[in-house]
Every structure is written in structure tokens, then in C-alpha cells.
Amino acid sequence: MVDFRLTEEQQRLRELTREFAQREIAPVAAELDREQKFSQEIVDKYFEIGLLHSAVPEEHGGGGLSSLEGAIIAEELGAACAGVASYLGANILGLTPLLIGGSPELKAELLPKHCAGPNLAAFCLTEPGAGSDVAAMRTTAALAGDEFVINGTKHFITNGGVASLYSVFANEAPELGHKGISCFMVPANTPGVSHGKKEDKMGQRAADTREVIFENVHVPARYRLGKGRDGFKIAMLTLDDSRAGVAAAAVGIARASLETAVKYAKERVQFGKPIAHLQGIQFMLADMAIRVEAARLLVWQAANLHDQGCRNSKESAMAKCFAGDTAMQVATDAVQVLGGYGYMKDYPVEKYMRDAKLHQIYEGTNQIQRLVVANELLR
Ligand code: COS
Secondary structure (H helix, E strand, C coil), X not given: CCCCCCCHHHHHHHHHHHHHHHHHHHHHHHHHHHHCCCCHHHHHHHHHCCCCXXXXXXXXXXCCCCHHHHHHHHHHHHHHCHHHHHHHHHHHHHHHHHHHHCCHHHHHHHHHHHHCCCCCEEEECCECCECCCHHHCCCEEEEECCEEEEEEEEXXXXXXXXXXXXXXXXXXXXXXXXXXXXXXXXXXXXXXXXECCCCCCCCCCCCCEEEEEEEEEEEEHHXXXXXXXXXXXXXXXXXXXXXXXXXXXXXHHHHHHHHHHHHHHHHCEECCEEHHHCHHHHHHHHHHHHHHHHHHHHHHHHHHHHHCCCCCHHHHHHHHHHHHHHHXXXXXXXXXXXXXXXXXXXXXXXXXXXXXXXXXXXXXXXXXXXHHHHHHHHC
């Protein structure tokens, strides 16, 4: 049976998040964007309503929510401010490798402490010379007694300067390419960890995006996840999971763009009547609405598959690609519906358009998503 209805509990979760996002995030979104300001206050309040660590199982101090529920939340956050959605979501992204590959002992050591407060994690995969090509990473890890020593630089790291815990990918045997990569949990206060300057971004400016530098960083050998040298797979499994959430935030941008355009079209009078009466505008609004619904269905399918324990590489790549492209298209169309006003900062749609662009780039470019889909088709 296919049932697209949310349970009463899920509907309440959506209402709770929407109410929170519209009260605490939307009113400050323009300011955070303008000032390129990260707001810890929002993190604190999001923690207080119990959603910050929502994807972590309850036994480890988290909310125990499913991927589908994570997608419901992410859409609401994305509709309020994609930059904030990005940094709240990056906490879950940073913790997912630990959830996938951590031993029960390591989870028990790190997760309850992290989840007890408004703490953020960060996912340190990308490097200056290793974006789409993960296996080209140059960060190394060397075993020394009962510790690993990590050296290297990660960049474009969301929460880079504000996280207290990093999941860090490093190669133990560079000559083996992706087969040498391991993933390590690294507390931010470990000696040798530092970060670079905050990146000055086109959009999603509320998120703290930086280089994170590891210079002779010693971590206990037990902080290595999985069996070791299986970090590439941990990264791919993490991205399979996280892409649905990122896609959901993109749906949020698209939905907010559509809502703004509909409201404006009903109010804006030209040629003696609201422009909503013009078929040229109506067709644009209809196409925008069709794309939003289709994107949400792909997101829910990808998240639902994950919740059923099925591999969802293809479906999460499809969702991420389609939702990212949808956010860009629908935000651009919203600017067009608002005309000259849409291009001004007095209305939120120019921000939606700038924020949407990143959804075609991060968490794997949309070209990489198409590659993943094609690989699955041609396997
Ligand atoms: N789940 C489990 N295993 C996976 C997997 C997945 N989703 N995808 C690939 N693998 C495995 C493969 O089965 C293969 O295993 P073996 O070595 O045992 O044969 C291994 O990983 C290598 O796979 P592949 O040859 O497909 O890797 P490529 O180097 O060709 O890269 C892409 C694959 C391009 C898809 C990958 O590097 C990628 O997703 N890049 C984008 C990274 C990204 O999203 N960066 C954004 C930063 S995070 S914000």
C-alpha cells in the first residue's frame, strides 16, 4: 500500500517545527544573511524544543526520529532560512558517520555528552583538491602506538568554526586510493585543531563555513570508525542518508518562493487587475507548484526507503538533484513574478534565489547526483 498521509504525530511535528521556524528564524533571516551572522541563540532554542539531535537514537540521548521525520523538519527550516537549515542539519550530518560506523562503546562515550547540550557537529570530508573526487583527499592518518595522528586541511566545512565535534576523513594508505580512507571522530578542542577565516558566500550566509586544519592531531585509536580503511563507504552511506534531508530543505526554499509569489500576484495590480488574473502568471505559478509537489514526493520516497532499511543511493541522488534544481528554478521564477521588486532586498525572493544555488552544488553537485543515478541504472 502507498499512503502519502502523515500520521497525526508527524503532522504535530510539522506544526511544531513550522511554528518554531516562522517565530524564531524567519524574522531574523534577512539580518543573518546581511550580516553573515551565525546565531547560537537559534541553536539553543532549537535544542530546547528537542529537535537539534533529532536523528540520534533515544538510547544515546537524541530524539529518535526517522529520516522521513527529518525531512519534514528540514523543509520547514529551509522555508524559513536555508542558511540556518544548513547549519542545524550539518550537526546531524557530522554525527551520521558515528551512527553508521561507531562501536557501541564509542557511541556511548561521545553521543550522550554531545546530545546533552546545544552542541554542533561538522562533517569534514571536502578538501581544496578533493570535492567531487573524494578519493583524491590528501589528509593523512598514521598509527602511532594506540593513537592516530591526523594531518591535513578540510575546507568549505559547514559549522567549521562552531562545532565541538568533527567527523574527519583521512587516508591511512594514500597509495590505496579510496581503499585507504578511514573516518575518525575528533573533538574540536583536541590540540592541533584550528580553523581558517569564515568564507564570504553568495547565499546561505548564516552558516559558518570555514577551513578546518589538523596539525599533528592525536586521537585515541578507538576514535576510528568501522573496521578502518572503510571510510569511503562510510562517507557514501552518510551522503545517501543526508541527501534526502538536504533535498527537503531545498523543497522548503521552493515552497517559500511559491508562497511569496502567489501572495504578491494576488496583491499586485497592473492593467486594472491583480496580476494573478493573467494567464501568463497563472501558468508560471502552476508550474512552480507542480515542481514543489514532485520534489517533495521524491524526498519522501528516498527518506522512506532509508527508514525501511533499503539502499536508497539512486533515490536520494534523484531527490537531491531534482529538489536542488527545483529550488533554483522556482526561486528564479518567483523573482520574475515579483519583477523589479523581486530583484530588491525588500522582498525575500532574491535571497531564496541565492540560497537555492548552493543546493545544486553542496552535498555532491547535481552533476555528481546524475552520475550516481546513471551508475545505478547501468550497473
Ligand atoms: N554505498 C556503499 N558503498 C558505496 C556507495 C554507496 N552509496 N557508493 C560507492 N560505494 C562503494 C563502491 O561499491 C566501491 O566499493 P569497492 O571499492 O569495494 O568496489 C567504492 O565505494 C568506490 O566506488 P566508486 O568506484 O563508485 O567511487 P568513485 O571514486 O567513482 O566515486 C562518487 C563515486 C563520484 C559518486 C563519489 O565520490 C561521490 O559521491 N562524490 C561526491 C562527494 C560529495 O558529495 N561531496 C560533497 C561533500 S559533503 S558536504
